[in-house]
Amino acid sequence: xxxxxxxxxxxxxxxxxxxxxxxxxxxxxxxxxxxxxxxxxxxxxxxxxxxxxxxxxxxxxxxxxxxxxxxxxxxxxxxxxxxxxxxxxxxxxxxxxxxxxxxxxxxxxxxxxxxxxxxxxxxxxxxxxxxxxxxxxxxxxxxxxxxxxxxxxxxxxxxxxxxxxxxxxxxxxxxxxxxxxxxxxxxxxxxxxxxxxxxxxxxxxxxxxxxxxxxxxxxxxxxxxxxxxxxxxxxxxxxxxxxxxxxxxxxxxxxxxxxxxxxxxxxxxxxxxxxxxxxxx
Numbered sequence: 001x002x003x004x005x006x007x008x009x010x011x012x013x014x015x016x017x018x019x020x021x022x023x024x025x026x027x028x029x030x031x032x033x034x035x036x037x038x039x040x041x042x043x044x045x046x047x048x049x050x051x052x053x054x055x056x057x058x059x060x061x062x063x064x065x066x067x068x069x070x071x072x073x074x075x076x077x078x079x080x081x082x083x084x085x086x087x088x089x090x091x092x093x094x095x096x097x098x099x100x101x102x103x104x105x106x107x108x109x110x111x112x113x114x115x116x117x118x119x120x121x122x123x124x125x126x127x128x129x130x131x132x133x134x135x136x137x138x139x140x141x142x143x144x145x146x147x148x149x150x151x152x153x154x155x156x157x158x159x160x161x162x163x164x165x166x167x168x169x170x171x172x173x174x175x176x177x178x179x180x181x182x183x184x185x186x187x188x189x190x191x192x193x194x195x196x197x198x199x200x201x202x203x204x205x206x207x208x209x210x211x212x213x214x215x216x217x218x219x220x221x222x223x224x225x226x227x228x229x230x231x232x233x234x235x236x237x238x239x240x241x242x243x244x245x246x247x248x249x250x251x252x253x254x255x256x257x258x259x260x261x262x263x264x265x266x267x268x269x270x271x272x273x274x275x276x277x278x279x280x281x
Contacts, residue, residue, distance in 0.1 A: 075100065103126065105137075139281055141281055151207070170235060202280045
């Protein structure tokens with residue numbers, strides 16, 4: 001079991017950010033793509049898998065359904081609790097969710113996993129070199145690491161644009177802050193893993209697409225949920241409220257969601273480009 005001792009929320013801004021809202025409300029738009037992503041991994045049985053920054057199980061649950069033994073780790077206590085509830089309801093006895101920090105996987109033994117997976121999770125941890133080092137450490141020789149990371153300033157990525165707009169309403173980050181979007185820059189990814197001892201020829205990167213979809217929600221509904229349940233957007237709305245710019249922010253995000261929505265009905269189908277990273281150990 002991972003050591004679950006954490007500093008107080010005031011001392012861990014990343015934990016505070018992801019416990020602020022309820023990402024399960026947003027993850028509802030991501031379930032189908034999560035299942036498709038897991039299918040693309042062509043899992044071999046038996047496998048021992050770590051899903052890092054797992055949320056409430058968008059990829060961990062489909063992974064467990066392949067027969068793999070899966071450990072999901074997330075920094076947010078509420079998402080860990082929701083994940084364990086989902087696993088229990090699905091009867092997935094080989095799936096466990098625990099609290100943990102991607103920068104320091106205390107209590108996880110070296111070379112424990114055939115696959116270490118992190119889609120839009122570990123990229124948000126504050127110390128990327130430590131994250132890469134830990135992922136390499138806990139993955140078995142001949143194993144692999146697979147990440148999905150949002151790409152900065154990508155006009156074809158709804159999430160990239162969402163985060164960019166949100167950041168424009170926030171105060172400047174503290175000194176020493178490393179943007180999570182660096183994980184979407186190929187040269188930076190190579191640097192992170194190279195410092196963890198991975199040769200460049202063992203790192204593969206392609207652009208892929210992840211869909212946010214719901215047949216019974218509108219783009220406006222999605223923006224409303226983001227404003228209430230997604231930590232980065234919640235912070236942006238709080239900052240906008242102090243400056244009397246809430247409606248400006250809301251209108252900007254609704255316009256973005258409508259522009260990128262490809263649903264032919266009144267639902268949501270928003271594709272988002274991301275960088276898919278595979279590291280072969």
